Amino acid sequence: MTSFPSFSVRVFALLLLTLGGLEAQCGMQLYAQHCAACHGERGRGDGPAARFLDPKPRDFQSGHFRFVSTDNGVPSDTDILEAISAGLPGSAMLGFTQLTPPERIRLVDYVRVLRRAGIRERLAGTGLEGDALEAEVFALDTPGALVRPAAETPDTMESRARGALHWTRLCASCHGDNGRGVFDPLRITAEGHLVQPRDLTRGVMKSGHEAERLWQRVRCGIPGTPMPKLTAKELDDDALWDLLHHLQSLVPAGRQALHDPLRWTIGVPRLAGALPTDPADERFNGVSATWIALAPMQAHTPNVNGVMLQAAHDGEHVVLRIQYADRTFNAAGVPGAPDGVAVRLTSAARPPVLPLPGMPLPVDRALWLAGAKPAPDDPIFEHLVPRFENPDSVCKSPIGPEHVGKAAWRDGLWTVLMLVKPERAGRLSVGGTMPLSLAVFDGATARGPLPGAFSHWQTLRFLP
Ligand code: HEC
Numbered sequence: 200m201t202s203f204p205s206f207s208v209r210v211f212a213l214l215l216l217t218l219g220g221l222e223a224q225c226g227m228q229l230y231a232q233h234c235a236a237c238h239g240e241r242g243r244g245d246g247p248a249a250r251f252l253d254p255k256p257r258d259f260q261s262g263h264f265r266f267v268s269t270d271n272g273v274p275s276d277t278d279i280l281e282a283i284s285a286g287l288p289g290s291a292m293l294g295f296t297q298l299t300p301p302e303r304i305r306l307v308d309y310v311r312v313l314r315r316a317g318i319r320e321r322l323a324g325t326g327l328e329g330d331a332l333e334a335e336v337f338a339l340d341t342p343g344a345l346v347r348p349a350a351e352t353p354d355t356m357e358s359r360a361r362g363a364l365h366w367t368r369l370c371a372s373c374h375g376d377n378g379r380g381v382f383d384p385l386r387i388t389a390e391g392h393l394v395q396p397r398d399l400t401r402g403v404m405k406s407g408h409e410a411e412r413l414w415q416r417v418r419c420g421i422p423g424t425p426m427p428k429l430t431a432k433e434l435d436d437d438a439l440w441d442l443l444h445h446l447q448s449l450v451p452a453g454r455q456a457l458h459d460p461l462r463w464t465i466g467v468p469r470l471a472g473a474l475p476t477d478p479a480d481e482r483f484n485g486v487s488a489t490w491i492a493l494a495p496m497q498a499h500t501p502n503v504n505g506v507m508l509q510a511a512h513d514g515e516h517v518v519l520r521i522q523y524a525d526r527t528f529n530a531a532g533v534p535g536a537p538d539g540v541a542v543r544l545t546s547a548a549r550p551p552v553l554p555l556p557g558m559p560l561p562v563d564r565a566l567w568l569a570g571a572k573p574a575p576d577d578p579i580f581e582h583l584v585p586r587f588e589n590p591d592s593v594c595k596s597p598i599g600p601e602h603v604g605k606a607a608w609r610d611g612l613w614t615v616l617m618l619v620k621p622e623r624a625g626r627l628s629v630g631g632t633m634p635l636s637l638a639v640f641d642g643a644t645a646r647g648p649l650p651g652a653f654s655h656w657q658t659l660r661f662l663p
C-alpha cells in the first residue's frame with residue numbers, strides 16, 4: 200500500500216501551525232485539521248482517506264448536499280451545522296462535539312466557501328463575470344423555504360395500515376416491504392459511487408429520528424442519491440403522516456444509540472497488585488464497561504458495530520479489556536485477513552479524528568492481530584506499532600514486557616486484553632485524562648489492511 204500522495208504540503212503546514220495553539224482558529228485552519236483528511240483540501244471529497252471510505256466523504260463542490268431541509272435542495276446553515284454536530288451515523292462522518300459551537304459555525308461558513316467555489320467553477324464559460332458572477336453564485340447558494348411538517352394526524356392502527364399501502368407503492372421497491380433494503384448494484388450517487396437504501400430496521404437515521412427530519416427526507420428527497428422527493432401532489436400531507444407512522448413502526452428509535460459513535464468519559468479505576476494479564480481475570484467483574492459504537496469505513500459490508508471497553512490502571516500502565524461480537528474467526532493461517540484491534544492513546548487535548556501519517560501527534564499505538572505478522576514494508580502497519588504477534592490467540596509483544604496482550608474467541612465473541620504503558624502520550628496521573636480511540640479489523644469483510652470500523656476519541660479519566 201502506498202501512502203497518501205495527493206495530500207498537499209500546504210495542509211500539513213497548516214496542521215503544524217494549528218496543532219499547538221488551539222485558540223481562535225479560523226474556519227480554514229479548523230477545516231485543515233479536522234476535515235481535510237476525508238473531504239480534501241478543496242472540499243472535493245478527495246482527501247487521502249477518501250479512497251478507503253464507503254460512503255465517500257461529501258464533495259462540497261459538486262453541490263449535492265444530502266440532508267437538506269429546504270424546498271430548493273440548497274442546504275441551510277442549520278443543515279450543515281447539524282451534520283457537523285451530530286455526524287451522519289452509519290458513515291465515517293462523526294459528530295464534532297469536541298469543537299466549540301462557535302468553531303462549528305466557522306466551519307459551516309467555510310463549507311459554504313467551498314460550495315460556492317464549486318458553483319463559481321461551474322459558471323465559468325457562461326460569460327458571467329465580476330459582480331454579475333458573484334450575484335449568480337450567491338443566488339444559487341441561497342437556501343429556499345424551510346420544509347416543515349403539517350399538523351400531525353393521530354397515530355392509529357388505521358393510519359399505519361394506510362401508510363403501509365403508501366409504503367408498498369412508493370418505497371418498497373428500494374427499501375423492501377420490511378424496510379431492510381433491496382440490494383441493487385446499479386444504484387449509484389451523482390458522483391458515481393455505489394449507494395444502497397440502508398437496512399432501516401437497524402435504527403440508524405443519518406439525519407435523525409425526529410418526525411420533522413423524516414418529513415423532510417420524503418419531501419426533499421436525498422439529493423445526489425436515487426432517493427426521490429415526493430411533492431404534495433404525489434402524496435398529500437395527511438397521507439404522508441400515515442406513511443411516517445408506518446415507517447416509525449418499522450424503525451426502532453432507541454436503537455440508534457447502539458450505532459451512534461459518541462464520545463464518553465470513562466472512569467479508569469486503580470487496581471491493587473499486578474494488573475490482569477488474562478482476559479478472564481475475575482477482577483474485571485468489578486470494572487464498569489462502556490459500549491463504544493464504531494463508525495464503519497465500508498458501510499456496505501456488515502461489520503463490527505461496537506465494542507464493550509473496560510479499563511484499569513496501576514499508576515503506570517493501562518490495561519484494556521475489549522469485547523465484541525464477531526461471528527467469524529479469522530486469524531493467520533485461516534484464509535482471509537486476520538481479526539484485530541488497534542488502540543491509540545494521546546496527550547493531545549483535541550486530536551483529529553483521523554490523524555494522518557506525518558501529523559505531529561504524540562500517540563502510543565498498540566495493535567493486536569489474531570495470529571498474524573503483518574508485512575514489514577507495509578506503511579499502515581508500520582504506523583500502528585507496537586504490534587502483538589499472536590500464534591495461538593495469545594499475543595506477545597515484540598518490543599518488551601511493557602506492552603503485552605492476550606485474546607480469546609469463543610462462541611462469536613472476541614475478548615482482547617491489552618496492557619499498554621503510555622510513553623509518548625505522557626504519564627498517567629490520578630484525576631488526569633487521556634484521549635483513547637480504537638479501531639477493529641474484521642478479517643471476514645476486510646478489503647485491504649485497514650480497519651473495518653473506528654471509534655471517536657474517548658476520554659479516559661484516571662481514578663485513585
Ligand atoms: C473520517 C472522515 C471524515 C471526516 C474527518 C469528516 N467527514 Fe464530513 N463526511 C464524511 C463522510 C463519509 C460523509 C458522507 C456520509 C454519507 O453520505 O452518509 C460526510 C459528509 C459531510 C457533510 C454533508 C452533509 C450533507 O447533508 O450532505 C458535511 C457538511 C460534512 N461532512 C462536514 C464535515 C466537516 C465540517 C468536517 C470537519 C469538522 C468533516 N466533515 C470531517 C467523512 C468525514
Ligand code: HEC
Nearest residue numbers: 369370373394395396397404405406407416421424425426
Ligand atoms: C429509488 C430508490 C428509493 C426510493 C423509491 C425510496 N428511497 Fe429512501 N433511500 C434510498 C437510498 C439510496 C437511501 C440512502 C441514501 C444515503 O444514505 O445516502 C435512502 C434513505 C432513506 C432514509 C434514511 C434517511 C436518513 O436520515 O438516514 C429514509 C427515512 C428513507 N429513505 C425513506 C424513504 C421513504 C419513506 C420512501 C418512500 C416514500 C423512500 N425512502 C423511497 C433510496 C430510495
